[in-house]
Amino acid sequence: MEDQNFTRIKEVKKLLSSNSFELNNFEYKSKPVRFSKSIFEKKILISLKLNKQKEIEQKYLHKEELRKLLFSISEVKELPAAILNLPPLSSFESCHVLVHEKGKPVGQNYLALHGENEETKLIAVQNFNTLFNLVKKSKNKIFNQSLSMKDDLSVVGNFLAREIDLKNYSVIYLVSRNSFLPPSIEEQEEFQGLSLFLHPLLVKILDKEKNDLKKEVLRKSLENFPEKINVKKNGLSIFTNKSDETAFENSNLMIFPLETEDQVTMELSNFSKDQISTELYHSQRVSLLGELLNTLQHELSNPLFGLNLTSSILESETTNPETESILNEISQNANRSQTIIKNFSNLYNDQQEFKIINLYRFIDEVMTLTKSETREIAKSIECIGFDPGSPDGDLEITTNPTCLTQIIFNLTINAAQAIKENQSGDFRKNHIVIRLARLDDEVEISVIDDGPGVKNDNIQAIFQPFFTTKDSGTGLGLSICQNLAHQLGSKIEFKNNSPLNGATFSITLPV
Amino acid sequence: MKRILLIEDEPLIQKSLKKLLEKRGVEVTVESRGRDAIGLILNQQFDRIICDLMLQDISGFDVIEEAKGRFTMSEISKLFIIITAYSSPHVIEKATQYGCLLLSKPFENIDEALNIFLSSGGTVGPA
Numbered sequence: 001m002e003d004q005n006f007t008r009i010k011e012v013k014k015l016l017s018s019n020s021f022e023l024n025n026f027e028y029k030s031k032p033v034r035f036s037k038s039i040f041e042k043k044i045l046i047s048l049k050l051n052k053q054k055e056i057e058q059k060y061l062h063k064e065e066l067r068k069l070l071f072s073i074s075e076v077k078e079l080p081a082a083i084l085n086l087p088p089l090s091s092f093e094s095c096h097v098l099v100h101e102k103g104k105p106v107g108q109n110y111l112a113l114h115g116e117n118e119e120t121k122l123i124a125v126q127n128f129n130t131l132f133n134l135v136k137k138s139k140n141k142i143f144n145q146s147l148s149m150k151d152d153l154s155v156v157g158n159f160l161a162r163e164i165d166l167k168n169y170s171v172i173y174l175v176s177r178n179s180f181l182p183p184s185i186e187e188q189e190e191f192q193g194l195s196l197f198l199h200p201l202l203v204k205i206l207d208k209e210k211n212d213l214k215k216e217v218l219r220k221s222l223e224n225f226p227e228k229i230n231v232k233k234n235g236l237s238i239f240t241n242k243s244d245e246t247a248f249e250n251s252n253l254m255i256f257p258l259e260t261e262d263q264v265t266m267e268l269s270n271f272s273k274d275q276i277s278t279e280l281y282h283s284q285r286v287s288l289l290g291e292l293l294n295t296l297q298h299e300l301s302n303p304l305f306g307l308n309l310t311s312s313i314l315e316s317e318t319t320n321p322e323t324e325s326i327l328n329e330i331s332q333n334a335n336r337s338q339t340i341i342k343n344f345s346n347l348y349n350d351q352q353e354f355k356i357i358n359l360y361r362f363i364d365e366v367m368t369l370t371k372s373e374t375r376e377i378a379k380s381i382e383c384i385g386f387d388p389g390s391p392d393g394d395l396e397i398t399t400n401p402t403c404l405t406q407i408i409f410n411l412t413i414n415a416a417q418a419i420k421e422n423q424s425g426d427f428r429k430n431h432i433v434i435r436l437a438r439l440d441d442e443v444e445i446s447v448i449d450d451g452p453g454v455k456n457d458n459i460q461a462i463f464q465p466f467f468t469t470k471d472s473g474t475g476l477g478l479s480i481c482q483n484l485a486h487q488l489g490s491k492i493e494f495k496n497n498s499p500l501n502g503a504t505f506s507i508t509l510p511v
Numbered sequence: 512m513k514r515i516l517l518i519e520d521e522p523l524i525q526k527s528l529k530k531l532l533e534k535r536g537v538e539v540t541v542e543s544r545g546r547d548a549i550g551l552i553l554n555q556q557f558d559r560i561i562c563d564l565m566l567q568d569i570s571g572f573d574v575i576e577e578a579k580g581r582f583t584m585s586e587i588s589k590l591f592i593i594i595t596a597y598s599s600p601h602v603i604e605k606a607t608q609y610g611c612l613l614l615s616k617p618f619e620n621i622d623e624a625l626n627i628f629l630s631s632g633g634t635v636g637p638a
Binding site: 297298301302303304307308309312338438471 | 523525526618
């Protein structure tokens with residue numbers, strides 16, 4: 001789940017940061033391409049200078065209506081029909097515009113016939129290249145059907161064709177009147193001159209189409225992103241995939257800057273961020289806790305030892321039975337505190353290491369740690385398939401003690417909290433059982449409580465991060481346990497008890 | 512064994528050990544600060560020096576280093592016994608370099624610890 005989201009965020013970020021398009025233009029529908037007359041004319045003049053066709057230049061720059069017609073086009077597929085509608089070429093029957101994006105296995109073949117609907121086909125790149133090279137080499141640009149490209153070209157007889165080589169695309173456009181009458185010189189001139197208009201137009205349209213496609217992919221991935229996303233420009237929202245604004249603003253956000261100039265940012269609701277980092281934060285906490293416990297052990301064990309020593313000495317010196325018993329208590333309590341702090345540090349030592357542990361003794365130690373949280377609730381450890389009471393009877397398993405401690409600790413605390421939430425006051429009838437069941441070369445450790453169990457609606461969600469039914473819960477406990485269980489090469493299973501009340505969480509480990 | 516110097520900054524441990532050792536019939540001088548202890552070590556005569564490692568001002572190892580001004584390494588190894596609540600592998604290794612005995616606090620068995628403190632270390636220092 002986390003990995004998936006993380007990959008998606010990376011994808012989205014990559015898409016957004018590679019934007020050669022403007023983020024403020026998120027509309028699905030393409031707008032007609034417009035650029036100013038002066039830019040257009042400048043481009044044509046450059047082309048013309050290169051071609052040194054001054055006559056054609058004079059002729060075409062005044063054809064305002066031609067320009068208008070062509071510039072109403074926003075997609076390449078509209079182009080063939082527009083060409084056929086140009087007055088100088090209106091005697092032609094069909095027009096093809098073939099576009100190949102360099103590097104792609106197929107090209108697009110757009111076709112318009114007079115009085116019929118436009119048509120789009122695909123053309124194999126080999127066929128496209130054959131035609132392109134042929135057109136390029138031709139001087140008069142007049143061809144006939146003997147080219148044997150029947151499948152790709154709907155032409156009969158002679159046709160005029162012209163190639164345009166763009167940076168990322170190769171384009172061929174051709175017209176035919178579907179007869180064997182050769183085109184007139186005038187028509188040939190008109191046709192050649194057309195390329196001067198088409199060159200800048202195609203550059204703009206094709207780039208835009210590519211960007212529109214990119215935008216569509218981006219938009220879809222953003223819309224389907226599982227968490228809330230809000231893209232803002234200069235503080236104003238320009239895109240969001242979820243409509244409930246209030247909920248969005250109330251949550252903590254993760255903000256990615258996308259473009260500094262216009263202050264375009266992408267905000268993600270905090271869910272994903274925390275989800276990704278759960279494990280990271282957890283491991284940081286665990287290692288911090290380890291250090292803290294080491295310090296605590298040292299700082300506490302010295303005074304505790306002093307207490308123990310002093311009270312022992314005084315106890316041996318006093319003759320007053322009451323004082324003696326009090327001093328004895330002090331000594332014992334100091335000892336017990338010492339043991340607890342020592343156990344804690346031992347459990348957190350060498351987090352990454354797998355060690356051989358005596359299971360019953362280990363679980364028993366963990367239970368001491370849960371004492372304050374499970375106060376008043378009876379707890380017992382049940383052993384099946386082995387007897388820790390007999391000499392060498394305890395079960396030895398090789399595992400990571402730190403992980404296992406935390407799992408059992410969390411599950412036990414959860415069990416106690418479930419019991420306590422269900423009722424107030426008297427928990428003395430309640431019971432938490434830690435069952436250690438040996439089955440051949442495995443041992444199943446189960447934490448069984450007699451609380452309310454998990455509601456059916458919630459069962460699917462209990463291991464998900466941030467799912468909680470407690471008022472003050474973080475919803476991380478079980479998800480952390482499951483992560484830790486994975487580190488032990490296992491997983492935590494859950495079932496509600498039946499017919500009795502309560503829940504059972506189990507983990508199976510190799511012996 | 513007649514005179515013991517106990518360098519320990521935890522008051523309860525200091526007082527208890529002093530009392531227990533005195534019961535065994537030795538004269539005990541106590542010191543909480545490492546720097547003051549160095550003065551005593553260089554100027555007085557002790558049969559045994561019991562030294563905690565984590566002192567308020569300097570470490571027990573610093574005290575031993577200063578003691579080198581008066582004693583040979585061999586003498587130091589017999590004279591000093593290190594006590595510590597923080598027996599990491601690093602600490603144990605360093606104690607081994609001085610050849611000193613090292614006891615971890617809390618002592619598992621107080622009587623055994625006392626026996627070790629009173630075991631003959633060989634009297635060193637000026638008469």
